[in-house]
Amino acid sequence: RYSLFYNHLKNIEESEGGLDKFTKSYKTFGVNQLADGGIYCKEWAPGAEAVFLAGDFNGWNPFSHPYKKLEYGKWELFIPPEDGCSPVPHGSKLKVVIRAQNGALLYRISPWARYVVRDEDKVNYDWVHWNPPQSYIHKNPSPKRLKSLRIYESHVGIASPEGKVASYKNFTYNVLPRIKDLGYNCVQLMAIMEHAYYASFGYQVTSFFAASSRYGTPDDLKEMIDVAHSMGITVLLDVVHSHASKNSEDGLNQFDGTDSCFFHSGYRGNHQLWDSRLFDYANWEVLRFLLSNLRMWIEDYRFDGFRFDGVTSMLYHHHGIGTGFSGDYNEYFGLHVDEDALCYLMLANHMINSLHPECITIAEDVSGMPALCRPVAEGGGGFDYRLAMAIPDKWIQIIKELKDEDWNMGNIVHTLTNRRHEEKYIAYAESHDQALVGDKTLAFRLMDAEMYTNMSVLMPLTPVIDRGIQLHKMIRLITHALGGESYLNFMGNEFGHPEWLDFPRIGNNESYHYARRQFNLTEDDLLRYKFLNAFDRDMNRLEERFGWLASPQAYVSEKHESNKVIAFERAGLIFIFNFHPYQSYVDYRVVAFKYKILLDSDAGEYGGHQRLDHNTEYFSEEYPHNYRPNSIMV
Numbered sequence: 001r002y003s004l005f006y007n008h009l010k011n012i013e014e015s016e017g018g019l020d021k022f023t024k025s026y027k028t029f030g031v032n033q034l035a036d037g038g039i040y041c042k043e044w045a046p047g048a049e050a051v052f053l054a055g056d057f058n059g060w061n062p063f064s065h066p067y068k069k070l071e072y073g074k075w076e077l078f079i080p081p082e083d084g085c086s087p088v089p090h091g092s093k094l095k096v097v098i099r100a101q102n103g104a105l106l107y108r109i110s111p112w113a114r115y116v117v118r119d120e121d122k123v124n125y126d127w128v129h130w131n132p133p134q135s136y137i138h139k140n141p142s143p144k145r146l147k148s149l150r151i152y153e154s155h156v157g158i159a160s161p162e163g164k165v166a167s168y169k170n171f172t173y174n175v176l177p178r179i180k181d182l183g184y185n186c187v188q189l190m191a192i193m194e195h196a197y198y199a200s201f202g203y204q205v206t207s208f209f210a211a212s213s214r215y216g217t218p219d220d221l222k223e224m225i226d227v228a229h230s231m232g233i234t235v236l237l238d239v240v241h242s243h244a245s246k247n248s249e250d251g252l253n254q255f256d257g258t259d260s261c262f263f264h265s266g267y268r269g270n271h272q273l274w275d276s277r278l279f280d281y282a283n284w285e286v287l288r289f290l291l292s293n294l295r296m297w298i299e300d301y302r303f304d305g306f307r308f309d310g311v312t313s314m315l316y317h318h319h320g321i322g323t324g325f326s327g328d329y330n331e332y333f334g335l336h337v338d339e340d341a342l343c344y345l346m347l348a349n350h351m352i353n354s355l356h357p358e359c360i361t362i363a364e365d366v367s368g369m370p371a372l373c374r375p376v377a378e379g380g381g382g383f384d385y386r387l388a389m390a391i392p393d394k395w396i397q398i399i400k401e402l403k404d405e406d407w408n409m410g411n412i413v414h415t416l417t418n419r420r421h422e423e424k425y426i427a428y429a430e431s432h433d434q435a436l437v438g439d440k441t442l443a444f445r446l447m448d449a450e451m452y453t454n455m456s457v458l459m460p461l462t463p464v465i466d467r468g469i470q471l472h473k474m475i476r477l478i479t480h481a482l483g484g485e486s487y488l489n490f491m492g493n494e495f496g497h498p499e500w501l502d503f504p505r506i507g508n509n510e511s512y513h514y515a516r517r518q519f520n521l522t523e524d525d526l527l528r529y530k531f532l533n534a535f536d537r538d539m540n541r542l543e544e545r546f547g548w549l550a551s552p553q554a555y556v557s558e559k560h561e562s563n564k565v566i567a568f569e570r571a572g573l574i575f576i577f578n579f580h581p582y583q584s585y586v587d588y589r590v591v592a593f594k595y596k597i598l599l600d601s602d603a604g605e606y607g608g609h610q611r612l613d614h615n616t617e618y619f620s621e622e623y624p625h626n627y628r629p630n631s632i633m634v
Contacts, residue, residue, distance in 0.1 A: 001343065001346070001379055002376070002377075004343045005347060005350070005376060008343055008347060009350070019351055019354065019355075022288060023288075023295045023351055023355075024292070025288050025289075025292040026112065026292040026295060026300075028040065029042045029112045029292070030042070030043075030110045030111075030112025030113060031094060031113075033086060033131045036081055037081030037082075037084050038078060038081045038086075039088050040076070040077075040078055041053055041067065041077040041078075041079070042074065042076045043074070043076075043110060044072075044111075044288075044289075045261070046072075046073025046256060046258075046261065047073075047100070047101060047260070048098045048099060048100065048101075049099045049103075051066070051067035051097070051098055052064075052067065052096075052097040052099075053077055053095075053097070054107070055094035055129075056089075056093050056094075062105060062107075065077060072284075072285070086131065089129070090130065090131045090132055091129065093127065093128055093129075094110075094128075095109065095127060096108045096109070096110050098255070098256055098257055104257065107249075108248075108255055109250050111209075111262070112209050113207050113210055114209055114210055114218065115130035115211075115218060116213060117213045118213075124196070124249045124250045125194070125206065125250040126250075135219060136218075136223055138222065138229075138302055139230070140226050140230040141229065142229055142234075143185075143234050143304070146234055147547065148544070148547050148548075148549040149185070149426070149487070149549065150185050150186060150486070150487050151186045151236070151489070152182070152184040152186065152188070153188045153432060153488055153489065153490040153491060154175070154187050154188065154190065154490075155189075155491065156170075156171045156189065156191070157191065157214065157515070158491075158501065158517055159171050159491065159517055160174070161518045161520045163513055163515070164512055164516075167215050167216045168216040168217075168220035168221050169224075172224040175491075176227055176233065177231075180231045180233060181537065182537045182540060183537055183540025183544055185232065185233060186236060187235055188236040189238060190432065192212055193205045193207070193210070193212070193237075193240060194208075194212045195212065196245065196251070198504065199503035199504065201432070202238065203274075203309060204245040204247075204274075206244075206252070209293060209296055211301070218301075222301055225302050234304045234305070235302075235303055235304050236305045236307055236360065236362070237297050237307070238306075238307045239308055240310065241279070241290050241308065241348075242278075242310030242311065243276040243277060243278055243279070243310060243313065244276060245276060245277070246276055252277070253277050260280070262285075263279055263280055264278055264279075264280045271313065274313075280340075281338070281343070281344040287347065290348070294352065295355070298352070298356050303359075305361055305362070305384075307362040308348075311369075311372075312366050312367045314345065315337060315338060315342055315369055316337055317337070317338050325367045329370065332369050342381065345363075346376050349381065349382025350376045350382055353376075353382065360384050360385070361384050362383065362387065363381065363385070363386045364389075370420070372423070373423035373424055374422065374423060384424060385425065385426050385486055386424070386425055387425070388425040388426060388427045388428070391428065391429065392429060392430050392434060394412070395475055396434070396445070400445070404579075405581055407579055409561055409566050412559075412566065413559045416478065417483075417554070421553055424484070424486065425484035426485075426486040426488050427480065427482075427484030427488070428479065428483075428488040429442060429475050429479045430442050430489075430490065431489075432490045434493075435493065435497070436500065436502070437501065440500065442472060442475060442493070442496075443493070443498070443532075444500070446468035447468035447469075450462060450465055450468075451465075451498045455498075456528070457526055457527070457528060467581075469532065470602075470608065473535045473606060474577055474579070477539055477575070477599070481543075481570060481575050482554050485550070487543070487549060492518070492519070494532065494533060494536035494537075495529045495536065496532045497517060500514060528607055531605070531607030531608075532606075532607070535607075538599060542598060542599050546571045546572060546573055551570055554569060554570035554575075557591040557627075557628060558591070563578075563580060564579040564581075565579070565580070567590045567591065569592075574590065574592045574595060584611070585634075587633040587634075589623070589632070590625070590626075590631060590632060590634055591625055591626050591631050592618075596614075597612060618633075619632070620632045
C-alpha cells in the first residue's frame with residue numbers, strides 16, 4: 001500500500017510539479033476571475049465533442065464562447081475584460097454547455113462551481129457566479145491543534161426551535177455561544193457541501209465546491225467559522241468523498257454525456273444501497289478534483305479538518321454491503337480491498353498533514369481496518385482519529401434487549417476499551433444516526449412516551465423518568481471517560497432532545513416539525529431537560545480541567561457483576577458507577593488515595609437525589625484491594 005501511495009506521489013511530483021501545485025487546481029478550474037478583470041475557464045470533460053460557456057453575460061447563446069480543447073480531456077476558455085471590468089458580473093447565472101458524442105447539447109453546472117442556488121419555483125439548482133466586490137476577510141487565527149477533542153456534531157439547517165431551514169447567521173449568533181458554554185471545543189458541521197435533496201442529510205452531494213446556499217451565502221459561512229475561531233472552537237467539515245448524487249442536471253453524474261467521467265462506468269460505478277455514483281479513484285483527474293476540494297475548504301473557508309464519511313464503502317469493493325467484520329486480518333487484506341480508494345485516502349491525509357499540519361482528519365469506518373489511524377510513512381491510512389462505532393450499538397442493544405438486573409459489567413467495559421491503543425478513537429453514546437426517524441435516541445428509548453407528559457418538575461418524578469434521567473447521565477459519562485481519546489455528541493442529544501429527526505419530504509407532507517432542535521426546552525426552569533444539559537456541560541468542563549481524553553488508557557480496577565459496579569482510574573481521577581437498579585452501598589471499598597467528589601450524577605442540579613455529602617474529603621488506608629496497595633470506603 002505504501003508503494004502504491006509512493007508511486008502516485010512520485011508521479012505527481014514528476015508530471016504536475018508537486019502536490020502543492022497539483023492540489024491548487026481549485027484556483028484554475030471552473031470559472032475564475034483574473035486580476036485584469038478577465039475570466040479564465042477550465043473544465044475536464046473527456047467524453048465531450050465540444051464545450052461552451054453560456055449565461056446571462058451572453059444572452060444564453062450556447063455557441064458564442066467555445067472552449068479550446070487541450071490534451072487529456074481538458075478544455076479552456078479566456079474571456080478578456082470589458083473596459084477593465086469583468087465580462088461575467090457577480091451574481092449572474094452560468095452553464096457549461098457540453099456537446100455530447102451523440103450530438104446532444106447538455107447544459108451542466110461546472111463541477112467546480114462555488115455557488116449554486118435554487119429558485120422556489122424550480123426543481124433544479126442554478127450555477128451563480130460568485131465574485132463579490134469585497135469577500136469576507138477572516139479576523140481570527142485558527143485554534144491550535146487540540147489535545148482533548150470534545151466534538152459537537154451539528155447541522156446548520158435544523159439548529160433552531162422554529163420549523164424552517166435555519167441560517168449560518170442563526171448558528172453564528174445563537175448556537176455557537178451555546179456550544180462554547182457546554183464545554184465543547186470542536187464543532188463538526190454536516191450538510192455543508194451543496195446537496196439538492198435536503199432530506200439526504202447532506203450525504204447526496206451535488207456540488208462539491210459549493211457551500212449550501214439554503215443557509216446563506218459563502219461569506220456567511222466564512223463569518224460563522226471566523227466567529228467560532230474567536231471562541232477557540234475548532235471547526236470540522238463532514239466531507240463526502242465516498243460517493244456522489246446521481247443528479248445530472250445539477251450534479252456530477254454524466255457531466256460530459258458519458259456514464260463514466262468522474263466515476264466508474266457500469267455496475268462498479270453505482271452504489272446499490274445508496275443509489276449514488278462511485279468515484280474512480282485510479283483516475284488522475286478524479287484525484288485532482290477530490291484533493292483540490294479538500295484544500296479549497298481549508299484555505300478558502302478555514303475549516304480545521306474533516307470527518308470523512310463512508311470510509312468503509314470506499315475501502316472495499318463490496319462496500320460493506322452484506323458483510324460482517326470479526327477482526328480477522330483476512331477481512332482487511334486481499335482482492336476485495338479497493339487499494340485505489342485507500343491510496344486516495346493516504347494521499348489526502350498526506351497532503352493535509354504536509355500543507356496544513358494543524359488540521360485534523362477523522363475516519364468513519366465500521367470495519368476496523370488496521371492502521372487506518374497510523375502515519376502514512378508506516379503504511380497506515382494517515383487519519384488522526386476513527387469513530388468507535390461499536391459503542392452506540394452496544395448501548396442500544398443493552399437497553400432494548402436486557403432488563404436492568406441483567407446488564408453485564410464486563411461486557412460494557414470490554415466494548416468501551418476494545419480498541420487498538422496505538423490508534424485514537426472517538427467515543428460517543430449516540431450520534432445523528434440514532435436521532436433519525438426510524439431509530440430512537442437514548443433518551444427516547446429510556447423514557448419514551450413519558451417524555452411528553454412527565455418532564456415537568458411540577459409533576460411527580462415517575463420511576464420511568466427517574467431511571468431515564470440517571471442512566472442518560474451515567475451512560476454519557478462512562479462513554480466519555482472510558483471509551484476513547486475524543487468524545488462526540490449530536491446537537492440536542494446532550495439534554496435528551498425529545499422525539500426523532502425527520503426532514504421535510506413527501507412522506508411527511510413536507511413538514512419541518514421534526515427538522516428542528518428545541519434548545520428552548522433547556523431554558524424552561526420547569527422542565528427536567530435542564531438537569532441533563534447541566535450535567536453534560538459540567539462533564540465537559542471537568543474533562544477540560546483534567547484532560548482524561550488526552551491521558552493514557554484507564555486502569556479498570558473493578559467490574560463487579562452482582563454489585564453492578566464499575567470503577568476505573570484515568571487522569572488522576574477515580575470514576576465509580578453503580579448500575580444496580582435498586583441497590584445502594586455504604587462503606588463500599590474501591591481502589592484510591594485521598595479523594596473529593598468532583599462530579600456526581602446524583603446531585604440536585606442534575607436531577608438526582610442528593611444522597612452524597614460533597615464537602616467530605618476521603619482518605620485511603622493501607623488496605624490492599626484489586627491489586628492496589630491502598631483503598632477507601634465510599
